[in-house]
Amino acid sequence: xxLRPVLLFCLLATPASAITFQTRLERVEWHVxxxxxxxxxxxxxxxxxxxxxxRRAGEQxxxxxxxxxxxxxxxxxxxxxxxxxxxxxxxxxxxxxxxxGGGEIPFNSSQAQAGRLLSGLLEGRSPVVRHRxxxxxxxxxxxxxxxxxxxxxxxxxxxxxxxxxxxxxQIRQSQIGFxxxxxxxxxxxxxxxxxxxxxxxxDPSVNRVLLDGHSDNSGNxxxxxxxxxxxxxxxxxxxxxxxxxxxxxxxxxxxxxxxxVPNSNAANRAKNRRVAIRLEREPVAPTAAAAAVPAS
Numbered sequence: 659x660x661l662r663p664v665l666l667f668c669l670l671a672t673p674a675s676a677i678t679f680q681t682r683l684e685r686v687e688w689h690v691x692x693x694x695x696x697x698x699x700x701x702x703x704x705x706x707x708x709x710x711x712x713r714r715a716g717e718q719x720x721x722x723x724x725x726x727x728x729x730x731x732x733x734x735x736x737x738x739x740x741x742x743x744x745x746x747x748x749x750x751x752x753x754x755x756x757x758x759g760g761g762e763i764p765f766n767s768s769q770a771q772a773g774r775l776l777s778g779l780l781e782g783r784s785p786v787v788r789h790r791x792x793x794x795x796x797x798x799x800x801x802x803x804x805x806x807x808x809x810x811x812x813x814x815x816x817x818x819x820x821x822x823x824x825x826x827x828q829i830r831q832s833q834i835g836f837x838x839x840x841x842x843x844x845x846x847x848x849x850x851x852x853x854x855x856x857x858x859x860x861d862p863s864v865n866r867v868l869l870d871g872h873s874d875n876s877g878n879x880x881x882x883x884x885x886x887x888x889x890x891x892x893x894x895x896x897x898x899x900x901x902x903x904x905x906x907x908x909x910x911x912x913x914x915x916x917x918x919v920p921n922s923n924a925a926n927r928a929k930n931r932r933v934a935i936r937l938e939r940e941p942v943a944p945t946a947a948a949a950a951v952p953a954s
Contacts, residue, residue: 688810739778
């Protein structure tokens with residue numbers, strides 16, 4: 659008789675007793691959305707929202723949930739690549755925890771966790787999130803199913819192949835280095851600028867490019883100031899020759915005044931010989947016609 663409460667507790671603690679969100683097998687669907695900035699591989703989850711694999715340009719995919727209702731309580735949820743019921747020889751793979759917060763997107767997985775979930779789906783495994791509800795703390799499970807995944811994954815791979823090499827956060831600040839006494843762009847600098855130009859042409863919301871020329875302290879201050887000016891001009895000329903309008907570019911030069919690191923050795927001086935590039939998004943002022951208010 660004493661064993662009964664223990665057995666009952668174990669039964670209630672199993673995933674089968676949890677509040678579960680899962681689309682019926684015959685209704686499972688995947689779809690892909692995206693552009694050159696981001697690709698999303700999505701499965702709607704009945705009654706909950708959707709699970710998403712999201713890959714931004716220049717990054718690997720992450721996995722997240724999206725729900726208009728806040729189901730998950732704050733804390734740590736467990737992420738699993740669960741074996742299918744028809745694969746009794748397999749066990750679930752515990753991928754660790756994710757920190758759960760508020761909002762419609764309660765968490766973002768790590769890139770490593772998302773990669774393992776994607777490979778698991780190709781093996782017939784299900785991404786599973788186990789946590790507790792916000793209200794009452796009841797066990798909660800959200801499960802995606804691998805049905806019809808292979809074709810959607812092909813479409814997702816095709817989308818990711820068209821992503822830009824970098825995203826805005828990665829490209830918004832960069833440095834172009836110069837040799838000692840040099841003011842001519844080297845091949846590495848041109849390649850970096852080509853990558854920046856590809857992003858600028860894809861993202862018209864970036865409408866300001868700030869160039870700041872710098873030098874090390876090897877020469878006198880007047881010489882260093884002129885070197886920093888000519889380096890900034892070299893970068894500006896390359897941008898203008900490749901389609902960037904002069905109105906978008908702001909050019910400044912500072913000589914040796916703002917070193918990145920102390921000019922204490924040759925390696926540090928090389929870091930200080932640079933043009934710093936910063937991209938900005940500024941609101942576009944409405945045209946006179948758009949701003950005009952029709953007379954009543």
